Amino acid sequence: MSDSRAAHTPPVMSAPNSPSSSPSIQICRIMRPDDANIVGNVHGGTILKMIEEAGCIIGTRHCNTQTGDRCVAALARVERTDFLHPMFIGEVAHVSAEITYTSKHSVEVQVNVVSENILTGSKKVTNKATxxxxxxxxxxxDKIIEVPPIEYSSLGQEELGKKRYEAQKLERIETKERNGEIITPVFLPERQTKEPYTVGFSQSSLIHLIGPSDCTLHGFVHGGVTMKLMDEVAGIVAARHCKTNIVTASVDAINFHRKIKKGCVITVSGRMTFTSNKSMEIEVFVDADQLADTEKGKYRAVTAFFTYISLDKQNKPLPVPxxxxxxxxxxxxxxxxxxxYLQNKAKRVADKEQKQ
Incomplete structure (x- = not known):
């Protein structure tokens, strides 16, 4: 669950590699109380925002290594992201980003997040994201710039990247086509009439005006800002359902269908779709409304599924109602x-067996 206040500690960045090789950077920042929930778990949205910041920096930097128009890398999609270990207040987050594939008009960035306990020196991988x-x-x-190519260590590496590119492109199109519905926001007192543990009881909505601090040089909202708000709403839905401490376990692909401009009012809505014995899936939508252009009306901008788990005071998983x-x-x-849920569970088992 994310905190709506942004952290202002400046990131530390390593120098870029040669544009022709695989460019990479690292940012790091200590986790503060406003990055976490009341029991000290860092919000998933805080980590997602740091991941996106690293991706935006390296993507923008790489795409401006050539002559011609200057550009900014706009986030189009985030693949499934698992939260492998919790991060806590006082730990240092190390976010490493590397460009692993380029098509004519897109850049794939792979990001690893490591938490460091600076008192003991122990480190854990908390996230991997694409x-x-x-x-x-x-x-x-509206003009998309051509992307400078990178050098691959082998032909196989380039072919695998191309397969990932084609797969995400197809899924992004399919997701956009099936998400035309605009959810009616549910606020108090409407939810007071709903029975506990129903979809309507836990459903939540947040309204946010996109200001200058939320935006890129284009005047469009940063992807990380949007993801942070989505995690906040999903966390409220999960907490309302189980009434315990909750943490983000994973996020299925986040698809950015349309840009959100400065001055828009966005409605971030979340609803419970599935519960297993120890997890909750929350569907989250971001709908944008251009106040200065009422003829265009509200439109669906971003969609994703968040998975949460419920924890006791010792950070052990609890059964979910x-x-x-x-x-x-x-x-x-x-x-x-x-x-x-079953597909992701089968994939985790297969990955574990492959590593053994």
């Missing part, structure tokens, strides 16, 4: 969530 960026011209935001379903639509979403 992000896709598109470089947009500073002169014309079953979700009470009402109607065919909720049943359908539950079955779709169950399928995603």
């Amino acid at each position: 992000l896709w960026y598109v470089p947009l011209s500073l002169q014309n935001v 079953p979700l009470k379903l009402e109607g065919e639509e909720e049943q359908k979403r539950f079955e779709e969530g169950k399928l995603r």
